[in-house]
Amino acid sequence: MKAKEYCHIPYIRYLSDEGEALHRLPAWTENSDVLVDYYRSMVIARAGDAKAVALQRTGQMGTYPSALGQEAISTVCCSLLEKEDVLIPYYRDLPGLMKRGIPLSDVLLYWGGDERGSASEAWGKDFPNCVPIATQAGHAAGVATALKVRHQHQVAMVSMGDGATSKGDFTEALNLAGVWQLPIVFIINNNQWAISVPRKIQSGAPTLAQKGVSAGLTSIQVDGNDVIALHEAVNAAIKQARSGKGATVIEAITYRLGDHTTADDASRYRESEELQEAWGREPIKRLRNFLYQRGLWNEEKEQALQKEAAALIDKEVKRYLNTPLPEISDLFDHHYAQMPAQLEKQKQHAIAKAEAMNMGGVHS
Amino acid sequence: MKAKEYCHIPYIRYLSDEGEALHRLPAWTENSDVLVDYYRSMVIARAGDAKAVALQRTGQMGTYPSALGQEAISTVCCSLLEKEDVLIPYYRDLPGLMKRGIPLSDVLLYWGGDERGSASEAWGKDFPNCVPIATQAGHAAGVATALKVRHQHQVAMVSMGDGATSKGDFTEALNLAGVWQLPIVFIINNNQWAISVPRKIQSGAPTLAQKGVSAGLTSIQVDGNDVIALHEAVNAAIKQARSGKGATVIEAITYRLGDHTTADDASRYRESEELQEAWGREPIKRLRNFLYQRGLWNEEKEQALQKEAAALIDKEVKRYLNTPLPEISDLFDHHYAQMPAQLEKQKQHAIAKAEAMNMGGVHS
Amino acid sequence: MNSSVSETVDQSIPKEVSEKLTMVEAVNLALDHAMADDQDVVLLGEDIGVNGGVFRATQGLRDKYGLKRVMDTPLAETLIAGISVGMATQGLKPVAEIQFMGFIFPAMEQLICHAARMRNRTRGRLTCPMVLRAPFGGGIHAPEHHSESTEALLAHIPGLRVVMPSSPVRAYGLLRAAINDPDPVIFLEPKRIYRAVKQDVSYDTAILPLDKCFTLKQGNDVTLISWGAAVKETMEAANTLQEYGASVEVIDVATIKPLDMETILTSVRKTGRCVIIHEACKSFGVGAEISAALAEEALTDLKAPVERVTGYDITMPYYRMEDHYLPKPDDIIKAALKTLSFH
Amino acid sequence: MNSSVSETVDQSIPKEVSEKLTMVEAVNLALDHAMADDQDVVLLGEDIGVNGGVFRATQGLRDKYGLKRVMDTPLAETLIAGISVGMATQGLKPVAEIQFMGFIFPAMEQLICHAARMRNRTRGRLTCPMVLRAPFGGGIHAPEHHSESTEALLAHIPGLRVVMPSSPVRAYGLLRAAINDPDPVIFLEPKRIYRAVKQDVSYDTAILPLDKCFTLKQGNDVTLISWGAAVKETMEAANTLQEYGASVEVIDVATIKPLDMETILTSVRKTGRCVIIHEACKSFGVGAEISAALAEEALTDLKAPVERVTGYDITMPYYRMEDHYLPKPDDIIKAALKTLSFH
């Protein structure tokens, strides 16, 4: 008897690839504000994301991992969080970060090689970007533990890629979430690729959601390009967590329409047909179609939105590009609350050296 | 929808606690040799195990983790392996090691603080004892990969405790086994405790077997005190692996009748009632009852067996106790095939120091 | 007392009574008092609850402070470090136990990539006031992997503090300081001397400064530098050397990261001779940094080469032969005499 | 050629033709030749197959040697190290890639507890002939965690070898030697100079000895000691110093564990002056061991304190400011002039 035969994971979907309702929609969709907001947020995020890629291509920013095609997941997840909840994002969450109120310029600063991109107050208690894959799953479990210990009713939401589900940190965190009934929402952004490694050679499990089963968690799959399905799944998961009923694993199925990062060239390892096909399922066009059908969107609104996005991005890019280099002392001052004596000496050395050489930094 | 509602793990059992057949037994049990051999092996192992504890108690050996009550798992698993298969054991596998033909004295030497306990030819390509929990799961995956790369038809068998299933190494190995279809048999010796941590606070999953589900593996539970159930499960798993059909996770339910190790005092954290109850399910008595019922065993045979065990153990203990200390050079000679120059100097220093101080070692 | 959630002090603390305690009992008392003083202090680790830890360092604390503040974790060191980071960023002060230092390696990614960096990478927005305790070192006839001393790996990491006590009073004072500290501290407990001596320890016992060496004995002819359990043999050697007529200074480094080179340099500038003693392997050990810094910064003051008395560059032998690995008072005496007779 | 399974040599190897190759191309060629020479050599890691590795070190090898010998693993570094140990014990020679050294930490438990110890704990019954490759170091404007130099952590571990090349020819020769070696080798590739220069490399390029320093330049006044990418700045500094009239000896340590102290001592005994250059943090870095050993074993030969030119004791800054962290030729020159003017 094979595992697949005795494990069933539900899959949620409401909209067809063309944005048509596949079955009765949930009541909240009657109120169009939410859906329009999702649409607006995704469009702005996609424009910001494209700008980030362009900045890299023009030598004005470092390596950047585009969220192209995956905007729905991050957008819906972060829309449904309360400000006091804690987000533990991964590196492909630009749309969600913007939704959390974090300035695009912060995110550009981060990828522009400046620690101050994770420093502003806008971040609240949210975590900075996480590069070492799956390590953030442990952080989420710790955040959730803190919330639980203090009888607070916030939730921790953590996201990661399909590749991240192979790393032990992830399953250790799932296991803890199960046994301590932690208020966590685990979001697996399954974009089918981990750099060049396709989903099917990442794991032999028919779904990644079922990794949650191994920890006794509620585990579901959802169409990650369908904001309605996402809203349903994430909302239920947040409610469950907030009411003390434990964590949920949501595998959101999407597709990485871009390269892994600007340092990658996906044409080396993936078929262009697959990519073309995936474009037919992407979330923004799908929701636009839906909104058009319902008469909630039109060309005029679209034009205005594009303009609004451009203006916002322009402002943020300027702020990014005009951010002066940090002081040399900044490199030393944040390692300890109390500066060790020897480090102070090294700091003075670095300052003197920079002064002597009149050294600048990158893009200054 | 909770995970337990959509995941079903089969549970195999043939013998009641009292050793009565609960349903029709498999055909192979008609041939009594196998069952009698299991019985004999378990009895000898238990005597050897008790001796190891006694050696520790009398200051003649270091810390030792008794396999008391868990003899069936290790015994059946290793009986069904071929010599050329590779065993990657954990520290509570004395019965299986003996079944593999590894002298008891080797195992005593290991726990007696002597590396040579893992060195003898009897070990073949089997792994030495593994202390860092769950790390052996990765080794098993590597061994199985080697077998597969070379088109060999052996299998890798790896065992571990219930606690080990919480460590990420374990799930990383499961995942690989799934995606590479590796010839592995994963044995979870679920003895209900990981030192003082009971099973229920180790994981929120209703079974530990379902961790295999997260990797798409065949996953079952079996009564780990029932040699017939074990035989069925392990045999099927080995066959599946050997024929290239991939790995199985077997969660064998048993109970740790002793302390965690001789350094532990389980009465600090577990109820004596639970322990008493567990004695009612232990594997040796159960099989003896069965054999008696079928007329395959009697008092006379039992007496002879006890004598035989005592003689064997006596011989092995003597060999252990009479093993002289290694040479000082031994501490240095096995770090590299080619001794680095500086290490050679340190070796000469150690030798000179030992000669000067006429230093001995422990129990010499 | 750095309490952000509550100012209540548990009335059960016997503020006045001072008791003769072993080091592991002093650790227990420090945890107890830290938890009483600050509701944000929580403990976590394997077997630390009902069992009170395999060395009993957390004994009684679960009964006193409850399940929510004394948490038995599943068996997963990566997780233990990871959730500590998560908790600490939200304002708790987790004190995690790694059962033996030999099992700290799965925690390395979290310690190096996150705990050590959280303050720097958020420019202080999030911090990581966590303590990771682990018993370490050999000499108790423990099984394989239970006798490691790999403090050098942690000492190399910017953003970490690495602290090890060598007496009950210092265990109490340094652990309280480590818990109060707003940054991550690896607190390594030399288990070989967990029960070696007893000292008076109470709520009034001083909270000691981190980042400072302790001069245990003053002298003019040679400086012996050590930390952890090896301080025991170092003091024995110092006493014997004293009998031979040498005036010996003994320094317990106590915090090896960041190093208090000032105290060490001042001493060696005075004595001109130095022996460094540690149990870890010699090469690339903590002794190397101290020896290098001395020769670099006080070359002309050195009357003799610095000597290192350390473990060999081999894996800790299983226990039958571990005595051949561990530095002995005689080794220290020999090295000291060698430096003393160097011209 | 250490082949236990097969003696076949792939005919496609252009034995005579020597090509100008970059370091990463030399790595690729070494892997290719090792695989052709020995069927037991297999490659594994993340994205090493179709993609040929994120730096293209394994490009073309999957097509040439097939899926069974060039294995894309799931994303799990603990696993990569663990299965390498498992394979190696059964006689394969796995060459694993860790995508960046910043992601090596999950592998530490396997490297320290198993790879390094397998031979010793079985007294040679099982061995661990594996190579773990990882690109390391800064200076390429990479994202966070992609520019680390933590070689000191590995150098402290008995049973490991730690090797880093500093030129295409040495990359080829040392990697072939590492793969041939019957013990575990951590092979760190300085990615900043992956494509810095080209050299003639072919099947006839020498397999170089491990555990040996390379003297890149002979001189009498001062010894500059370095490894990895910093050898580039070190050579630049040496050339400038030479113009100033100093006679400079340059040593590329190449194998930092175990250290070839003989070559280093011989050189410094001759010059009396020494500067050690590395990119990793200063404190408890590899430079500390070399500096300490020099002062301990050649104190009276030292005409000046040993100087260390290194990274600061801080986390590698994100890339905008990483230049302030990295040692520059000027720093080396200054340090050398300081030792040269010391009296």
Ligand SMILES: Cc1ncc(C[n+]2csc(CCOP(=O)(O)OP(=O)(O)O)c2C)c(N)n1
């Ligand atoms: C521990 C670790 N190993 C390797 C890497 C290098 N790396 C960065 S992203 C990536 C693939 C991640 O894939 P996935 O989890 O599917 O997320 P995606 O990028 O597709 O969103 C890898 C291997 C890393 N960052 N951390």
Ligand SMILES: Cc1ncc(C[n+]2csc(CCOP(=O)(O)OP(=O)(O)O)c2C)c(N)n1
């Ligand atoms: C990585 C690691 N962490 C901690 C330990 C200490 N330790 C030894 S055995 C054990 C409990 C293991 O329980 P389980 O896996 O259920 O096996 P059992 O001993 O019950 O057979 C612990 C925590 C260890 N050996 N390795």
Ligand SMILES: [Mg+2]
């Ligand atoms: Mg992905």
Ligand SMILES: [Mg+2]
């Ligand atoms: Mg158990």
